[in-house]
Amino acid sequence: MYTLGSLTTEPVLDHLDLVGAPVADLLKRWEHAGEVGVVAIDPALSETSATVDVYGVPWERGANCVVVMGRREGQERTAACVVRGDTKADVNNKVKRILDVRKCSFLDHERAVAESGMEYGGITPIGVPDGWRLLLDARVPEVETVLIGSGIRGSKLILPGRLLAELPGAEVVEDLAF
Template identity: 65%
Template structure:
């Protein structure tokens, strides 16, 4: 993949596999051991999977700030996936919100309005892990339950090479931000984060 972003480049000999800063990837589907099962299944059937790279990292560096410092990345390259839910007329409504790491999801404003609920809150960690089939600190928008809405802040699409979870803490996925808007069920939203 060719990109004009500073520090972003293609991996030599592997077209379409993005790298960024000190992160060098391999095609994600060549390393299924670095993907949570739901992520691997989602990538196996996604037409854009060839543009997704995976890189093995120290699990202690899975959090955005630690990863950015260790691998010379800007926080504007990361995209965080947070899971939120609320109720309306006894019906639970859950959404995954994907926002740039240098912003915060507007849970009590934009997200609450989009879900049309009176109160919106983050899913408890235990529940998020169990229902997503992913590890805490590695939850990603790829492979989430079909019943959950996927809300993507429009600014994520402008990130030339985005760093997202892989479903496990010991690796990260790298892909063009624009591809995140093409995920199954993705709803691109202006002003989802502040």
Template identity: 60%
Template sequence: MPLPSLGTLVSLPATDHPDLLAPPVVAALAGWPHAGDVAVTEIDPALADTAALTEAFDLPLTASANCVLVAGRRGGEEKVAACVVRADTRADVNNRVKRLLDVRKASFLPMDRAVEESGMEHGGITPVGLPTGWRLLVDARVAEIDVAVIGSGVRRSKLLLPGRLVAELPGAELVEDLAG
């Protein structure tokens, strides 16, 4: 199977380029049967944010998927989840995510905490290689993307993979209407 590619992004086999990935991503890919279907593309870190990337490489916004980290508490227990949604949508944190986590209030994880606990850089956080114990909620529309552009754990690259494989990451829960 050829490596996923999109636009003018240069696709390289992700497993052959650990220097372009955060350590947790390297570890996760090492044990994942679909790792051979994942490409990495090197980018200017200034283009890590979705809007800049899509403009610079003339990519459709619907090809990118963003991973946001959310937390909430109930009864003194904190629950953390990564929510993966298409870039042209926003995670429904105040309703859908809150109900899925069964918490009183859900909010975005503070950036410094998200970076520290994920082992990934801000602007590069990805659903690949998240800490054990975090839920991974994937909007069903992400699974429909032919070639999805997601973070690589670092700002200087992105991963390319079929959207259906995002939904097959370990622990992934496919959720209808996770985003609005």
């Protein structure tokens, strides 16, 4: 399917055991799932810097998904933000304005895991909870093939970046990252 650095994928629909349960649930019904590849990796190497160093994936071809939250008038607002590996989410400006909150912070690890049903370090935009907004930096869909988490630390997904903009509820945002 895809090769990125030293990683070569297999069709994800043939290997749903290599993804988190919410990811598998979405992939089973997503019209673009046939274009998604999965590759097993060492779980200790799931962080972006290790993926770059060990597997030779260029920083700009990886994407990170961070979960942030804020409150407004007692209402909590949560978003999964997807940015290229060579950038950082602009949580304190852009994301805060989009969520219309006074202060934004990263969602606590335990809550992110419990609410997403995914492993920390493997959280991915594919299969995020319905109540979360899904914000994509506009540079991510421009990446020919992008490496993202799979819902678990022991594998990665590789797919055309443009498909992330086709995920249910995805919002493409200019300058979400810097």
